[in-house]
Amino acid sequence: MEGVKNIISEVRSHFPALETSMNGRRLVYLDNAATTQKSREVLEFISGAMVNKNANVHRSMYALSDLATEAYEAAREKVRSFINAPERENIIFTSGTTASINLVASSFCQAFLKEGDAVLIEADSHHSNIVPWQLAAQRVGAFIKVLPIDGSGNLCTNLAESLLTPEVKIVALTQVSNVLGVENTIAEIIKIAHKKGIPVLVDGAQGVVHSEVDVQKMDCDFYAFSAHKIYGATGVGILYGKRDWLEKMPPYMGGGDMVETVTYQKTTYAPLPLKFEAGTPNFTGAASLLPALETAEYLRRGEVGDALKKEERAIVSFMMEKLSQIPDIEIYGTPENLEKKHPIFSFNVKGVNAGDMAQILDKMGVAVRSGLMCAEPLINSFGATSALRASFAPYNTLEEADYFVQCLQRALQMLK
Numbered sequence: 001m002e003g004v005k006n007i008i009s010e011v012r013s014h015f016p017a018l019e020t021s022m023n024g025r026r027l028v029y030l031d032n033a034a035t036t037q038k039s040r041e042v043l044e045f046i047s048g049a050m051v052n053k054n055a056n057v058h059r060s061m062y063a064l065s066d067l068a069t070e071a072y073e074a075a076r077e078k079v080r081s082f083i084n085a086p087e088r089e090n091i092i093f094t095s096g097t098t099a100s101i102n103l104v105a106s107s108f109c110q111a112f113l114k115e116g117d118a119v120l121i122e123a124d125s126h127h128s129n130i131v132p133w134q135l136a137a138q139r140v141g142a143f144i145k146v147l148p149i150d151g152s153g154n155l156c157t158n159l160a161e162s163l164l165t166p167e168v169k170i171v172a173l174t175q176v177s178n179v180l181g182v183e184n185t186i187a188e189i190i191k192i193a194h195k196k197g198i199p200v201l202v203d204g205a206q207g208v209v210h211s212e213v214d215v216q217k218m219d220c221d222f223y224a225f226s227a228h229k230i231y232g233a234t235g236v237g238i239l240y241g242k243r244d245w246l247e248k249m250p251p252y253m254g255g256g257d258m259v260e261t262v263t264y265q266k267t268t269y270a271p272l273p274l275k276f277e278a279g280t281p282n283f284t285g286a287a288s289l290l291p292a293l294e295t296a297e298y299l300r301r302g303e304v305g306d307a308l309k310k311e312e313r314a315i316v317s318f319m320m321e322k323l324s325q326i327p328d329i330e331i332y333g334t335p336e337n338l339e340k341k342h343p344i345f346s347f348n349v350k351g352v353n354a355g356d357m358a359q360i361l362d363k364m365g366v367a368v369r370s371g372l373m374c375a376e377p378l379i380n381s382f383g384a385t386s387a388l389r390a391s392f393a394p395y396n397t398l399e400e401a402d403y404f405v406q407c408l409q410r411a412l413q414m415l416k
């Protein structure tokens with residue numbers, strides 16, 4: 001027990017933000033599904049790179065630019081190995097999960113979606129995995145189909161077979177919903193879709209933080225995630241794509257770096273991955289994925305990984321038990337098997353405004369999200385117009401979960 005405590009306090013010392021105060025209280029940061037705090041290693045890398053590696057990448061014949069390019073490409077290699085992609089050409093840097101999904105929705109659909117076709121999405125999708133598909137569908141007169149979830153927040157995998165009709169040209173799944181925290185059964189759906197020759201994109205914005213991802217094992221065709229949700233910089237995203245699809249898809253944006261030759265009338269494009277990386281990228285932010293993913297590995301490997309996993313499972317059990325004891329509460333994402341539940345807890349208490357709860361919690365130093373959480377159709381399907389969400393990262397503790405519950409109970413006493 002003492003050993004676990006020591007490991008966790010050592011882990012927390014890597015994240016300077018956790019030692020700060022808010023509203024005169026020690027910060028208890030429970031909005032990790034929105035963005036994670038950065039490790040000292042990432043912070044030091046970024047400030048160092050701004051001095052020692054700050055030159056534009058892939059463009060120049062001088063040593064400083066080579067250093068910047070090497071750091072950028074080293075991060076690409078780190079991402080490749082982190083998600084076990086076969087080649088560096090599979091890894092495209094974007095500005096975030098949103099940009100990665102927009103890239104596929106726009107480029108794939110331009111080539112392969114026509115009038116009368118459909119895109120299958122999930123009922124628990126983030127707006128980033130809904131709106132880009134609507135835009136693409138509207139351009140050609142295609143439509144959106146929705147794979148539902150059941151009352152506990154489990155994806156209705158049994159309906160996939162019947163929903164995957166011949167007009168469906170691509171499936172956009174969510175590995176873990178940012179509201180429900182439930183690990184979706186995407187492997188089964190990918191298998192069914194592939195039997196029918198339909199490619200699958202997976203939104204891994206939350207999934208990559210909480211589970212080991214192997215894109216070859218998962219066999220998804222595209223996988224999207226954001227650096228800032230996994231201890232890295234904001235404004236950086238990753239799109240993994242199978243080479244065959246990426247080769248067949250037209251460029252998404254035009255500009256510098258994505259070209260081979262340009263005339264006033266015609267352009268030939270750079271090979272992968274640069275074909276999809278027009279313009280100056282956030283090269284320092286992207287390069288910081290190397291220390292960020294090393295941080296993620298540190299948090300999930302060896303005795304540190306074992307200790308944090310144990311703490312995470314204890315947090316999930318504790319939170320589900322304590323929250324369910326609150327009168328008039330409705331918790332979203334309550335799978336029977338708690339092994340499927342990641343530490344993301346969204347709920348409403350009847351008669352209490354989620355925003356009011358969040359504001360009172362803030363006064364107690366607890367940072368949580370309230371509102372629609374960019375999942376309006378899902379929140380509306382619960383008959384709600386907002387919810388409160390406490391989302392934990394591996395550096396959060398059971399003690400913080402306990403403090404959160406105590407503060408919530410005090411807030412409810414004030415508001416009820």
Ligand code: PLP
Pocket residue numbers: 033034095096097098099126128129174176177178203205206226374
């Ligand atoms: N998908 C999911 C499941 C998310 O949780 C988020 C962000 O909260 C996104 C997509 C969008 O990520 P970003 O804003 O980093 O592009």
